[in-house]
Amino acid sequence: MRCDVVAIGTELLLGQIVDTNSSWIGEQLAAAGIDSLVQVKVGDNLGRMVHILRERLSEADAVVVCGGLGPTHDDLTREAIAEVMGADLVEDEEVAERIISMFSARGRRMSANNMKQALVPTGASVIAQTRGTAPGLICPVGDKVLYAVPGVPHEMQDMLTRAIIPDLLARSGSSAMIMSRVLRTWGESESGLNERLQGIIDDLDVVGNPTLAFLASGWEGIKVRLTAKAATEDDAWRLISEWERPIRSEVSDVIFGVDEQTMESVVLDLLAERGLTLGVAESVTGGLVAGRLTSVAGSSKVFRGGIVSYASAVKHDLLGVPAGPAVSHDAAAAMARGARHVLGSDVGLALTGVAGPTEQDGQPVGTLYISVAMPDDTVNTHHLRLPGQRDQMRQLSVISALDVLRRTLSN
């Protein structure tokens, strides 16, 4: 089964918006065992849209069209699909009613344009809108199919998961359930993981189900994804657990979470479980560690605050760091203790390092010291050498520090 993707919008071609939708769709299709071999961006031009849709349909079994379902005169996806189907556009009463009731529920005035969104090509079926005013469309073209979804990411994602992937699987004649488990890792390269899991990968190649994939996700680490196909959900999960176990026993040292967990959510959960509060002192990352922890709603339950000690005087006067080099084992340890005391937290996490562009105190760009001060005021300190220029080095420092804290709390 092959499903190509077409993203609609002149703003995508002009670089005003980056097309992240087709990447997301590609990831979901791959996880469902469906090939997506060509993905295209085309502007809001009826002739070119029709041409590209025909081109993609001539090669793929199915095409997802993303965007161009809005109410303005630039939104031409409905018209393009009707032309490809050789069908008329007819107002769908149910869709129209849903649009009218959405506007009245929000107390907003509806313009005549909005009724354009109730037009459906004859022969197409509707994916009901639950979040926005535009419904999705399932449009048969001969023995192939075009799916249309809005370009708003959360509306698109909802319709793809709820309606399109199940429809594609049904069309492929597969009544199988497909389930995935993602193991999130930090601290091992992709080739390193590959090497350590080689025996299991070879075994999986023989059985063919589940499949295993590595997804390198930059400074979010590397995801190891197991995807199983089976007659029932339970059977698929059983297959996954059977293989998750040996994978975990090979690389348990680098797995920090599963599925939607992030390093920051895992650290906050560990603190909450142990009834501990956290304070952070950071210089090289300049507030990014605190910024990332507080991106999690509810972090205020355990996160008390942070000190960004950029100037040396702030380190000395506020955190009580003794005189001496600011990027050092001793400075990091004193910062972690200082964070605990000044912020009144149970645990203190501190980072000091060199992000560049030039070295500092004789330490090269990429130097990082991480310290964790525990409730009994004992401190452990780690020294790392990270790659990358300023931005990358700072982002790697954030996740490295959170991982050190996670390991300390897990012990």
Added chain:
Amino acid sequence: MRCDVVAIGTELLLGQIVDTNSSWIGEQLAAAGIDSLVQVKVGDNLGRMVHILRERLSEADAVVVCGGLGPTHDDLTREAIAEVMGADLVEDEEVAERIISMFSARGRRMSANNMKQALVPTGASVIAQTRGTAPGLICPVGDKVLYAVPGVPHEMQDMLTRAIIPDLLARSGSSAMIMSRVLRTWGESESGLNERLQGIIDDLDVVGNPTLAFLASGWEGIKVRLTAKAATEDDAWRLISEWERPIRSEVSDVIFGVDEQTMESVVLDLLAERGLTLGVAESVTGGLVAGRLTSVAGSSKVFRGGIVSYASAVKHDLLGVPAGPAVSHDAAAAMARGARHVLGSDVGLALTGVAGPTEQDGQPVGTLYISVAMPDDTVNTHHLRLPGQRDQMRQLSVISALDVLRRTLSN
């Protein structure tokens, strides 16, 4: 002149990497007055690459191919282009020598694979590599042209600016110089800017040169870009200044910078000019204001540090905020003064607000107070109501606060 874009890489289709290269290329082409009407992603498969390149060349005057120039067996762009050209691949001595000397200069062992990068289709010319080992290629196909560039963004960007845009302009028979000036704005919607500049936009429509474009850049604000074409660089700049002046006089209140300036670089420059240092106290943004300021190399000259006062006790004990609601005019003002005193800075910037998911102290999600304390300890405080969910609200808060600081320093 029309130039389509093809991005090569199975990882792009699987959503492991988002294709930002073609967006960037599209933006540069548009600024040079070249249309880019279709942009395609295709995997590392020779047959499909050849097919897609032929398809794009049949419609466009030129195609930029991005990626697939590496040294591994997956890197097939050279082979695909040779097939489309009907040409042989031959080792280019100059390129080979440059690769060998790059490896020896870095003291790294060169594998035999790397010589693959010296292969050039007969009839193609080389865009010399200055940063990586892969050269770019300019490949005539009949009266059309294929350009190949590496997928590494900074290598691609260098070659596009240095060689491809000038070559495209030469081919289009235009000896014109194209120059752009970007005015960066914050605080006015796209439709608002459009309305205020309508008279100038109408006049520009009549003269046709320079052109004006709005680029909405999310929480970086809206860019107003003037692009002029003229026989010489000087003439192009003269045209731009002539029109920049009336634009500035219409919307001077929302312009914060030009070209590559960012809100944070502008604020840091203003502080440096006035010989002032800065300290920040933030709760709702949890460190993001400090994180953004310190993303600028050299920020340590004026930025002393920050306090992330997430827990109320940190606000009271450390910053001296009086008892009472934490999201309020008085709390923000006390935080700004507290930041000055605790961090020993000349100026204090403070933010307190509600990022959600739920209201706080009876204040709805989106509430934001921003205070600036000046060297004489006078404070001015602003109250905003921002849209968006947690992440968006926090990011809007960061740039809003920096803009308030900028306006205060500019007065």
